[in-house]
Amino acid sequence: MLAWAVVVSVLVMAVLSLLRVNVVIALLAAGMTGGLMTGLSLTDTVEMIVKGMGGQASTALSYVLLGAFAVTIAYSGITKILVRNLVSVLKGKGTFLLFVIAGVASLSQNVIPVHIAFIPILIPPLLKLFDDMNLDRRGVASALTFGLKAPYLTIPVGFGLMFHKTIRDAMNSSGASIGLDQIAQAMILPGIGMVVGLIIAILFTYRKPRDPKAMPSDYQAEVAATSEEETESFGVRHALTLVAIVLALVVQLVTDNLILGALTGLVAMFAFYVVPFRKGDQVISDGISMMGTIAFVMLISSGYANVLKETGAVDALVQQTSGAIGDNHYIISFVLLLVGLLITMGIGSSFGTIPILAALYVPICMSVGFSPIATAVLIGTAGALGDAGSPASDSTLGPTSGLNADGKHNHIWDTCVPTFIHFNIPLFIFGWIAANMF
Incomplete structure (x- = not known):
């Protein structure tokens, strides 16, 4: 029963989400299902979920502050100038625009x-x-999610270096010696799989025009206001907005802290009087409205992950499946990737899943003769699988937060399902091939 807790709870989350049940309720239901199946009482399960929510408190706060910063940038009017220029350059070039968005991401x-x-x-x-x-x-959601995932999988710079170091350190602590250059080599083919998925999504699946839904009245008013100010030219407040953005970026890079970066940008916008101080309450309120849902989902997903980890359900799942798959490398790699997909779909974080998977996968891989590079492929790919497509992943919540600003984009059907199909499937196939090549 313990081993099946992960499978059943993830299925509960997926089915409820596909039925358009709010993702917060779906995650709570999945967490309670997992807790009850591992022998916890309902009260203990809820307490464990609440206790685990602290694991994403920093991320949640940073998202709310980023939302407030984004509101101040929009207030400055610089985004209207950006849109006006983009309309003149990219009108009628939808495919090119999607590739540009993927590149920026x-x-x-x-x-x-x-x-x-x-x-x-x-x-x-x-x-x-x-x-x-x-x-x-x-197609836009697919382009954004590609940019949020593929680079850190394959390029050992920035978040990519953090991801590769996480794999290396987790493998080394579990008894498998490997270098960063080998991990970069291991992740090339899975990365190519994501490129294939992006090309299919942009050039084939979502190339046809799609009529937009009727805009809500509040967004219509916003668009009308934008049209009325189309003649606005670049001025001092726009230059100061750019300075605030640069300050936020510099502080984040120097301190390696997203909260300090977002807070710096927000304070700068008020200090430069781009946004009047009296607008402070409205800015924070609008920022919470924009990013509050994603922040709260991250908190709940952390609590759900805590239930799966603390009860030993993840360990039990891997041990039970590994004991029934023999020593055939093709079968073992397939099952381990499938298990990784289930775990990451529930936890929603590739970085947070890697240490868990490494501790479980390394002994199995070493016992059946997988090379360190092949083991790294399995751990890195399994950790990334499910990150795209998971209702609780920032790789899907992020795109939805921007695309649903006007209430016309569904998180599950317009972000999670497309990204799951176009990235998890090729990532699984290419990762499985790579694991059996090395």
Whole structure:
């Protein structure tokens, strides 16, 4: 029963989410299911969920502050100038625009490691452009998720270096010696799988125009206001906004702290009087409205992950499956990747899943003769599987937070399902091939 707790609870979360049940309720239901199946009482399960929520408190606070910072940037009017220029350059070039978005998102992982911080700033002002072009937002979500995942899987710079070091340290502590250069080599083929998924999504699946839904009245008013100010030219407050953005980025890179970076940008916008101080309450309120859901989902997902880890359900699942798959490398690698997919779908974090998987996978892989590089492929790919497509992952919550700013983008059907299909499937196939090549 303990081993099946992960499988059943993840299925509960997936089914409820697909039925359009709010992701917070779906995660709570999954956590309670997992706790009850491992022998906990309902009260103990809830207490364990609440106790584990602290694991993502820093991330949740940073997301709310980033939302508030994004609101101040929009207030400055600089995004209206950006949209006006983009409309003139990219009108009718939907495919090119999607590849540009994927490229910009990729920079957020390695060159300018801000992760999802750019999404609430860049994407909401572009929504009218997407609608004018009849652009399928599922393609935009796929482009964003690709940029949030593929670079850190394959390129050992920025978040990629952190990811590769996490794999190396976790493997070394479990008794398998491996270097960073070998991990970079191991992750090339899984990364190529994600590129294949992106090409299929942009050039084939979501290439056809998709009529936008009718805009809610509050968003119509916002669009009308933007149209009225189309003649606004670049001025001092826009320059000061750029200075605030640079300050936020510098502080984040220097301190390696997203909270301090977002707070610096927010304070700078008030200090430069780009946003009047009297607007402070409204800015924070709008920031919570924009990013509060994603922050709370991250908290609940951390509590759910705590239930799976503390009860030993993850360990039991891996041990039970490994004991029944024999010594065939093709079968073992397939099952281990499938287990990784289930675990990461529930936990929603590839970085947080790696140490768990390494402790379980390394002994199994060493006992059946997998090389250290092949083991790294399995751990890295299994950790990444499910990150795209998971309702609780920031790789899906981030794109949704930007694309649903006007209430016209569904988190599950417009982000999670498309990214699961286009990235987890090729990632699984290419990771399985790579694990059996080395």
